[in-house]
Amino acid sequence: MKTTSTLVCKLFTFFTILFLNVLVVKAQCIAPLMVWQSAVLVSGTSGQIGAEYKFPSVIAGVDAFVTVKDIAGGASLTSVDDNTFGYSEAWQPVVKTPTSQGVSSSYVSFKIDFKDSATGSNHTFPCFQLSFIDVDGDNQHVKEFVAAKGANQIVVSNVTTLALSTISFNFIQATGTFHNYPGIDTSAYVTNINYNYINTDHIDEVRFGNITDSVFTVQDRYSCGYFRPITMTNFYVLPVKYVSFNAIAEENAVIIKWVTEQEVNNNYFEVERSFDASTFTAIGTIMAGFGAFSKNSYQLIDNAKELMSKTIVYYRLKQVDNMGKATYSNIIAVKLPVQQGRVVMQTSPNPFTENLNIRFTTTGNGLGEITIASINGQKIITQQTAVTKGYNNLQLNGLNRLAPGMYTVQLIINGTIISNQKIIKN
Known part of the structure; x- marks a missing residue:
């Protein structure tokens, strides 16, 4: 559409009956x-x-x-x-x-x-x-x-x-x-x-x-x-109408399931995985079902070794039709079971407005650093603190000065990057 200075909203008044x-x-x-x-x-x-x-x-x-x-x-x-x-x-x-x-x-x-x-x-x-x-x-x-x-x-x-x-x-x-x-x-x-x-x-x-x-x-x-x-x-x-799309974490794998109720000229699905909700990689291909206008159920099991070292994983579906056109599903997040020795970081609220709570557990004492950066990597806020073995809870205040948008919060302990998470400022 147009801004105040450029909009010329002239719509032709011809209308025909959809033959669809x-x-x-x-x-x-x-x-x-x-x-x-x-x-x-x-x-x-x-x-x-x-x-x-x-x-x-x-x-x-x-x-x-x-x-x-x-x-x-x-x-x-x-x-x-x-x-x-x-x-x-x-x-x-x-x-x-x-x-x-x-x-x-x-x-x-x-x-x-x-x-x-x-x-x-x-x-x-x-x-x-x-x-x-x-x-x-x-x-x-x-x-x-x-x-x-x-x-x-x-x-x-x-x-x-x-x-x-x-x-x-x-x-x-x-x-x-x-x-x-x-x-x-x-x-x-x-x-x-x-x-x-x-x-x-x-x-x-x-x-x-x-x-x-x-x-x-x-x-x-x-x-x-x-x-x-x-x-x-x-x-x-649009070739596919979804009924459901979800994923369930088990001890050493994630089970991804989806159901469709309408498929028109659908060729195949690709399941894509990400650990940052931004960069996705295909992990499996599933051919389309045979029932164009009935419910079709699909499943893929992700048991990659990379899951063992992560706390959260993201999935989406890439659907490709018979002409090669691709459309994407919504992104779903799956919390992974805590493995022994892993450092787990949680942020809330997300989206946030003024204050951000950062909770994590560690296996030992040391020096922690929390950094908030823009999506292009520019560091905006850095705060250092002593961390103790077990549960830690930090709060960053006065964040209302940040412009609305997406940021990355990073946790570093004793010089090692432990976790990165996407956060949204309202």
Whole structure:
């Protein structure tokens, strides 16, 4: 989307019926043409978590109620719907980046409920489509992302600039690039994504967010959520819908399990492992199941020797379709059983705001050093302390001066690096 000075939200008003069978409920279902205008605050404080807005008559006899569910990473809601720019029938929230420079990921999320205008009871649509238009960047240091939960199918262009990732089960995020695409155009498929819904009266969560580098300019980002059936040519359907993904640590191994309920043109899965939640390595390949529209269960056992010396391990799934396109699941963390002689470090709270507790056990006395560094390795805070055999508890205070974002906390005892952990500053 565009900043105040560059946004030209001109949407072509051609709409065609999706021929995809995703919007079929016994017979073909045509997604309605919703009109989102004249939002009114009905409860809570405007722009704050818990604020509820009413969009009257999105179709005849049906109102949409939008509730601010969460505000994260220093973002703020400038407007729940801005028609100064853009297409007036679309839902166009404006989300401001954090007000201080620094690498960050920030967003505002909403819950949407559809209700009968006369009775106030829930209104179930046989089908509807939420299309995010022009998910891009500022040409410099900010790129946008959108996400929606619970869609029955997700469609992007076969050639797309969007990177797809899974936040949690059936909660898919699309992240644009730093490049800015002038104007907003429903036919600019490379920056668009469609979320298709069947037989529902709500969307549990929708996110509008921004990813910034260290030298971005604070700015409003205009978004365009369009509740209309926008057709893509050369479309690409997200191949896999997950039911569950988890991992269980045993004494000398980790068992990774996942279940899918829908697979379209799926080829294989790769299980990837990381010890820092950043750099992942493939540890096994599992071929896709045979039931495209039934539940398929998968399992892989990780018994690598490296696990013996670690306290926590991270896993994710890389799914590859028949065209070679890859999408990634959410990342799960597994706490490993304590081995005799191992030093274990725990940090809390994480994410933190002002204070950080660091707890660890050692097998002997010595000199300890705690370092907080930026993600590019620059040391920001270093604190030394005497450690004693057994349980130790340190607290770092006054961390509110740190910019929101991700950092690394490192524990060194007697000159040896014992542990590194990722921490997040809110």
